[in-house]
Amino acid sequence: MVNAAIEQHSQTDAPAKTGAHIDIQHVSHWFKLPNGVLQVLDDISLTVAPGEFVALLGPSGCGKSTLLRLVAGLEPATTGQVTQDDTKITRPDPSRIVVFQDPTLYPWRKVWxxxxxxxxxxxLLKEQRYRVDDALALVGLTEFADAFPHQLSGGMAQRxxxxxxxxxxxxxxxxxxxLGKLDSLTRLQMQSELVSLxxxxxxxxxxxxxxVEEALFLANRVIIFSDRPARIRAEIKVDLPYPRHRGDARLAELRHEALRHLGLDASW
Structure with a gap:
């Protein structure tokens, strides 16, 4: 577990600015289909500052995950460009790592x-084996280094x-x-641990x-997309320090604002 890390940073309002600067400039994207083309992104411009946590919210299928693929370098944008520290992203790179909904662990390999x-x-493994041990310690799984994936819970596998x-x-x-496939209690715990990491x-x-609550609990900014093709509908700055408390009245206000932009506030 990373409770010690959470306590260590309980007074920290923002991370150290050592992360990447991402600049998405007028990006539009189409998929080629047998019967034509399907536009999924429409003129998206967005920046992520070094060390910033940005969350994307929007209807299912609007193009959010497609934008992540472009940022990760898994495919190029149809128009516009994505840069990291002023260098155009053209392919995957170890400096940008994707974590998916499924842990996608190799079942025949132990956790380590x-x-x-x-x-x-x-x-690099021969010279930097210590980094594996450090990473396992960071997510609280040192004692499970020799376990196989089938011996882990869903939350442990995602760790x-x-x-x-x-x-x-x-x-x-x-x-x-x-965290999308985790049970509700594990998901809440993992949200806190992700903030700590x-x-x-x-x-x-x-x-x-x-x-919506996850986005507001984790992120400095929440970007809300429209239906496909995705356009940026709104941007919400989450002006709350860390650690955040789920019962905070300000979080409730921001949740209502986000739901209003998504057209879902009538029942709240």
Whole structure:
């Protein structure tokens, strides 16, 4: 567990500014389909400051995850460009690590070996084995280093996925609904732990989530998208220090504002 890290940073309002600066400039994107083209993004311009945590909210299928893929360098934008520290993103890079909804662990590899994958692929494992141990300690799984994925709970498996990302010391963590399949209690715990990891490591974070409260609990800013093709409908600055408290009246106000932009405030 990372309770010690949470306590260590309980008075910290923002992470150290060591993360990537991401600049998304007038990005539009289309998919080629058998019967034509489908536009999913429409003139998106957005920046993520070094060490900032930004969350993306919007209707399902509007293009949020597509934008993450462009930022990660998994495919190029149809028009516009995405840069990291003023350099155009054209391909994946260890400085930008994606954490998906599914942990995608190799079932035949023990926890330690799953976390070591990035270093192994880059030829760094022999000299930097200590980083695997450090990453496991950071997510509270040192005692499970020799376990197999099937022996872990869902929350523990997602911690392994986070450790696998953090072992590469990324400048940007790209989070595509990483807590979406966890039970509600584990999800709440993991949200606090994710904040702690972000504060401790100082990376920038770009999160896609469908959970309004999660976005407001984690992020410095929440960007709200329209229906497909996604346009930026609103931007909410979450003007609250960390650690945040879920019963805070200001969070309730911001939740209502977010739901209003999403057209879902009538029942709140």
């Amino acid at each position: 070996d799953n976390v070591a994958l990035g270093l192994q692929a880059r030829g 392994v996925a986070l450790a696998r990302a953090l072992v590469n010391d990324p400048q940007l963590l790209v989070l595509d609904e990483p 972000w504060q401790r490591n100082g990376f920038s974070a770009l999160l896609v989530t469908h959970d």
